[in-house]
Amino acid sequence: MTRYLLRRIVETLAVLLLLSACVYAVFYVLPGDPARLICGKICLPDQLTAIHQKLGLDQPLWEQYLHFLQGLVAGRDYSSGPSVNHCPAPCLGYSFQTDQPVTGLLLDRLPVSLSLTLGAAVLWLVIGVGTGLVSGLRPGSLADRALTAVALAGTATPVFVLGLVLLLVFCVYLAWLPFPGYVPLTEDPVAWAQNLLLPWLTLALTTAVVYSRLTRTTLLEILAEDHIRTLRAYGVPERRIIGRHALRGTLTPIITLFGLHVGTVLGSTVLTESLFGLPGLGKLLIDAVNTIDVPVVVGATLLSGFAIVVGNTLADLLYHFADPRVHLT
Amino acid sequence: MRHYRVGLAIVAALVLIALTAPLLTALEGQDATGFHPELVNSALGGLPNGALGGISADHWLGVEPGTGRDIFARIVYGAQVSLGVAIGATVVQVLIGTTVGLAAGMGGRLADGLLTRGIDLMMALPELIFAIALLVIVPAGFPRPLLLAGVIGVFGWGGTARLVRAQTLSLRTRDYVAAARLAGAGRVRVARREILPGVVAPVLTYAALLLPGNIVSEAGLSFLGIGVRPPTPSWGQMLSNASVWFRSDPMYVIIPAAAIFLAVLAFTLLGDGVRKAANPRTTGAAS
Numbered sequence A: 001m002t003r004y005l006l007r008r009i010v011e012t013l014a015v016l017l018l019l020s021a022c023v024y025a026v027f028y029v030l031p032g033d034p035a036r037l038i039c040g041k042i043c044l045p046d047q048l049t050a051i052h053q054k055l056g057l058d059q060p061l062w063e064q065y066l067h068f069l070q071g072l073v074a075g076r077d078y079s080s081g082p083s084v085n086h087c088p089a090p091c092l093g094y095s096f097q098t099d100q101p102v103t104g105l106l107l108d109r110l111p112v113s114l115s116l117t118l119g120a121a122v123l124w125l126v127i128g129v130g131t132g133l134v135s136g137l138r139p140g141s142l143a144d145r146a147l148t149a150v151a152l153a154g155t156a157t158p159v160f161v162l163g164l165v166l167l168l169v170f171c172v173y174l175a176w177l178p179f180p181g182y183v184p185l186t187e188d189p190v191a192w193a194q195n196l197l198l199p200w201l202t203l204a205l206t207t208a209v210v211y212s213r214l215t216r217t218t219l220l221e222i223l224a225e226d227h228i229r230t231l232r233a234y235g236v237p238e239r240r241i242i243g244r245h246a247l248r249g250t251l252t253p254i255i256t257l258f259g260l261h262v263g264t265v266l267g268s269t270v271l272t273e274s275l276f277g278l279p280g281l282g283k284l285l286i287d288a289v290n291t292i293d294v295p296v297v298v299g300a301t302l303l304s305g306f307a308i309v310v311g312n313t314l315a316d317l318l319y320h321f322a323d324p325r326v327h328l329t
Numbered sequence B: 001m002r003h004y005r006v007g008l009a010i011v012a013a014l015v016l017i018a019l020t021a022p023l024l025t026a027l028e029g030q031d032a033t034g035f036h037p038e039l040v041n042s043a044l045g046g047l048p049n050g051a052l053g054g055i056s057a058d059h060w061l062g063v064e065p066g067t068g069r070d071i072f073a074r075i076v077y078g079a080q081v082s083l084g085v086a087i088g089a090t091v092v093q094v095l096i097g098t099t100v101g102l103a104a105g106m107g108g109r110l111a112d113g114l115l116t117r118g119i120d121l122m123m124a125l126p127e128l129i130f131a132i133a134l135l136v137i138v139p140a141g142f143p144r145p146l147l148l149a150g151v152i153g154v155f156g157w158g159g160t161a162r163l164v165r166a167q168t169l170s171l172r173t174r175d176y177v178a179a180a181r182l183a184g185a186g187r188v189r190v191a192r193r194e195i196l197p198g199v200v201a202p203v204l205t206y207a208a209l210l211l212p213g214n215i216v217s218e219a220g221l222s223f224l225g226i227g228v229r230p231p232t233p234s235w236g237q238m239l240s241n242a243s244v245w246f247r248s249d250p251m252y253v254i255i256p257a258a259a260i261f262l263a264v265l266a267f268t269l270l271g272d273g274v275r276k277a278a279n280p281r282t283t284g285a286a287s
Helices: A002-029 A034-039 A045-055 A061-074 A102-137 A142-155 A159-173 A189-223 A226-233 A238-276 A281-290 A294-322 B002-019 B021-028 B071-106 B109-124 B127-137 B144-154 B158-171 B175-182 B187-223 B235-245 B250-278
Strands: A076-080 A083-087
Touching (some): A002 A061, A002 A294, A002 B109, A002 B127, A061 A076, A102 A142, A102 A281, A102 A294, A142 A189, A142 B250, A159 A189, A159 A238, A159 B250, A226 A238, A238 B127, A238 B187, A281 A294, A294 B127, B002 B071, B002 B250, B021 B071, B071 B109, B071 B158, B071 B235, B071 B250, B109 B158, B127 B144, B127 B187, B144 B187, B158 B187, B175 B187, B187 B250
Antiparallel strands (some): A076 A083
């Protein structure tokens, strides 16, 4: 187990390193002059030279990338003559447009995206697995057929379409909810949940569809297996068969999917956040794209890549606990 | 199997609408980019005159709040962008995926290992975020629909590559491939003449399933304001504008939302039908 863990951690680190090199290469090599991009739409000549100096663009590329890595581990200083901008330990770069380290900018937005993602994740697991079990236990029933139709409609509804329709229904026609804003959890938990309800539902319902289908399919497969037939032959109550034996088997694929989703959800929050005006990581990325703030774009891209890789690794580890037949070697 | 016919009918209708967009707008007597300030009420902040977002005999789906542009014309021209970009992106995905998958499947152990790792990395990338990021660094003069198709395609070929690699690995052990080898055919010739034909059918099936996802990607990028540039209309962009107006002019939300929903649903049904026709055994429990 310890050996497996160590190997997985080394592998994960290698993938992250490769990922960062790719992202770095794409953004700092491809466009003609990175300083001009970093400088933004309105750029004065002396600003440009200052950025040139700060970034050390006269150095060869691999050296620049090493500096970037060094900043990631130990922090670095961006200096041009009199002014020195310090960028502390996990330094993902420096946003010259907002005059702040990228790491700080990302960390400021993280609570919003986490609130959105975690709340939605709880909802989509409950809704997805719940409806999947209802369909899977009574295949062909009215409930199953209705859920299948709903799931089909759900796959055809992108986040931004569902979000707008929910806004229209709950904020305009029924007027049950105020137009969502963002209230930090620490300030007012009730307002926090009330404001996030629609974003949660939007993200959760579009994701739950996949879980519902997966749970249904897996459950049907497991219920057809030999060990379930044996249990039935022994006269074990159906409730116990499903609760203790069948449900456990459905967990493994759900965990895989969940690990994948929690990673990619950072990507799908871009749409949810910009629709509901939530000031999270996705909104930060879009704003950075619109102002061509390249260091922030690179930082956010790297962070979302990290989330996916780490999510996958965690899912692999969780297998072992869900299904002891899976040996971690 | 009935479902796929419904899908096919809607897809055919959408393609026809996209192809005959200039004709349809001429029939309506409107155009997609003309401003009609006389059709909106400036005292109400630019809301269209008349009920249901200004739907009338002249403007079949009403007019845009603020500008008074004809919504029917914009939806019809938007279909060109939506379908065009989605199909273009699918072509890019299939071309790259097939090439990489074939190379991995036919290559030696080293090439296969490297390419497979590359495919895994590709599939681990957050597509949407990378697409967004890449759209920043491309110069503004580049034709937008082409760029969108390219970007969506470049980040979405992992699945196709995996499929082609698996298919290639199984095909290359067949007797007829061994026969071709013995007859002196080189690796490239075997790949092109013997393996490729056997890969076409599963790839086309898979492509049919990729298409609805690509429609969603285009609409999403346009919704975020980094897709096609105005005045070119696109459904996602209309929805993005509508998100400002949804309280006062709900029709402006409902029409592009319905268009996206219908297109994605139709292509999903069609893709499912193609998959089931190609692989009749999976009709049961698999969804």
